[in-house]
Amino acid sequence: MAPSLARPSLNGVQSILSSSTTTCAAATSVVTRAVATRSFSTTRPARDSAPPPPDSPNYIKVPEPPQSSEVRHPFVKGHLPVPRSIFPKKGVPEKIQPGYVDRIMPKPAAVLAGKSPVSEKDSLRRTMAEARRKSLAEGLKGLWKRKVKRDEKQAKESKARYLANKQAAQAPERLDEVFTRATIRESTAKNTFVPVDPEAFEKAEVARIKHAEREAMKSEARRDALIQLYVASKNFIVDEKELEEHVNKHFTEKIHNAGLWESGRSIWDSQKNPISMRELRNEFTGFNDRVTATTSAAVKTTVRQKNVAEELTGGKL
Numbered sequence: 001m002a003p004s005l006a007r008p009s010l011n012g013v014q015s016i017l018s019s020s021t022t023t024c025a026a027a028t029s030v031v032t033r034a035v036a037t038r039s040f041s042t043t044r045p046a047r048d049s050a051p052p053p054p055d056s057p058n059y060i061k062v063p064e065p066p067q068s069s070e071v072r073h074p075f076v077k078g079h080l081p082v083p084r085s086i087f088p089k090k091g092v093p094e095k096i097q098p099g100y101v102d103r104i105m106p107k108p109a110a111v112l113a114g115k116s117p118v119s120e121k122d123s124l125r126r127t128m129a130e131a132r133r134k135s136l137a138e139g140l141k142g143l144w145k146r147k148v149k150r151d152e153k154q155a156k157e158s159k160a161r162y163l164a165n166k167q168a169a170q171a172p173e174r175l176d177e178v179f180t181r182a183t184i185r186e187s188t189a190k191n192t193f194v195p196v197d198p199e200a201f202e203k204a205e206v207a208r209i210k211h212a213e214r215e216a217m218k219s220e221a222r223r224d225a226l227i228q229l230y231v232a233s234k235n236f237i238v239d240e241k242e243l244e245e246h247v248n249k250h251f252t253e254k255i256h257n258a259g260l261w262e263s264g265r266s267i268w269d270s271q272k273n274p275i276s277m278r279e280l281r282n283e284f285t286g287f288n289d290r291v292t293a294t295t296s297a298a299v300k301t302t303v304r305q306k307n308v309a310e311e312l313t314g315g316k317l
Helices: 010-018 022-036 100-104 109-113 120-170 175-180 186-192 200-235 240-250 277-285 297-313
Strands: none
Touching: 100 120
8 A cells, every 4th residue: 555645734825835945935925914914714614604693583492392383494595597488378379289399490401311321420419419309399289288277276276265255255254253242222223323414415416516615815914914015015114214213113101192183092093993803704715894984085086996816816915
């Protein structure tokens, strides 16, 4: 028996590299430092033997019963591609018709002419081509039979489910439901029964139209209020000078002296009467009832002109 040769250990790479020629001294030193930082070992690293994270289903070890009926499928990394449809959904496909293989994989002219192979390589090539044609034909027929069988199975299961659902829907009420049903008097059932309104859709359409009208009125009122606010903004006090002028005008020493329209002892002497509930209601609905019989002709004319201008311009003034 021949003596066994001495085999260098995996950790002896540094000694092997150190025995190189002087021309590779620099490269040897670099590789030696790189190898020295990494120890070759068959032990699994710590990251591979780490426990599963909390989001893993194996984080908590749940004991299984000795005779568990759960079938665990083997873990498959990744996902399988969706197979393409080989045959059409309806009708007999062309791929299983006779002559399809000869049309897509035509035989060479030498074979059709009946010539013998010129060499052993040519004979092997013809044999392999014929085997491919035969495998293709058998594969197409096998796939077609599998598709027909699968379709028949799916149709049978679908029909069985339909019949089962139909039978369950038309089945009489079970006795347990009859015996456990709450007791309701016939008079109570008649009084609490709500018949179906035959005019429900017509009433709903009328309510929809009324709701649309109310929303249109609210939108118009908001638009008029916005325009009125825009017009009234010309009289807003925007700086301290105007504020001082208004304060000096209205807060004078003779503001409570009687005899003038704008300065009276009572607040109602300097302004008009307080607004009433009727006027508030008319203002909310958009009806102007301020023009009364006691109003002067000039005021009536001004109010009428304002109403006409609002109608023409389409906004509040």
